[in-house]
Amino acid sequence: MKNKTIDYILRATWQTVSRMYNEEAAKYGATMATGFALLSIDKEKGTPSTALGPKMGMEATSLTRTLKSMEEKGLIIKKKNPNDGRGVLIYLTDYGKEKRALSKSTVIQFNDSIKKHISDEKWDNFIEVAETINKLIQDKEIFNQSENKENEIARITKDKK
Template sequence: MKNKSIDYILRGTWQAISRMYNEEATKYGATMATGFTLLNIDKENGTPSTALGPKMGIEATSLTRTLKSMEEKGLIIKKKNPDDGRGVLIYLTDYGKEKRALSKSTVIQFNESIKKHISDEKWQNFIEVAETINRLIQEKEIFNQSENEIAKSKKD
């Protein structure tokens, strides 16, 4: 992947991972989005619907469709939030908890398989690079640099 941009590498890798998870999820009548949502719902106390989107980095409209499908399949139930009558809490059903465990084991299997093929040092480097990218983006340091700062950083 020499001479390819960071975003090209990340996007291509994420697309491959997404395709792999969707192929696996299809075997169980689900999607990657369903599995990801199951993993982000607190299995004991439920999760406010308004907290799910930001937690998962998903737009509200996409999440609404996913939650509707999950409710129709009996994976979740929605209940009024007792602390906020306007809000809704999402709870996993027993069936949803079963599918959550399956999703979790799939993610663990993926991670363990990858870790078998790379050293601990490379794994730590990968984590550090990803965290640095995320920090720079969150702190809005990518496009807010002056041209002088960019030129200086290239020299270093």
């Protein structure tokens, strides 16, 4: 993977991880999105539905489908938000809490397995690189530099000659 672009490596790795989690979740009649939602909902206080999408990085339509499926399976219940009558709080049922524990143990098993195969230094480097990528993107330091983009286009054009 040495000559691959950063985005290719991230996407290919995420697709592999996603496929692995979905295969594991399917054994329990669930999906990775369901497991992630279970882990994103506060198990004691519930979570506002409007906070879940941004927390999970999911679009509203996908989240709505996931929550509907979870409600039908008895994993969650929805209640009006007492502090905001227009809002809805999502709570885990006892069954949802059981499945949340299963999701958590699956994630921990994945993390532990990966950490057995890489050094602490490499793990720390991985975290640092991921945090740097996120910060550069959040701070809009990638595409908002038109001068850098023009220089890069000139370099690519020159390299092709």
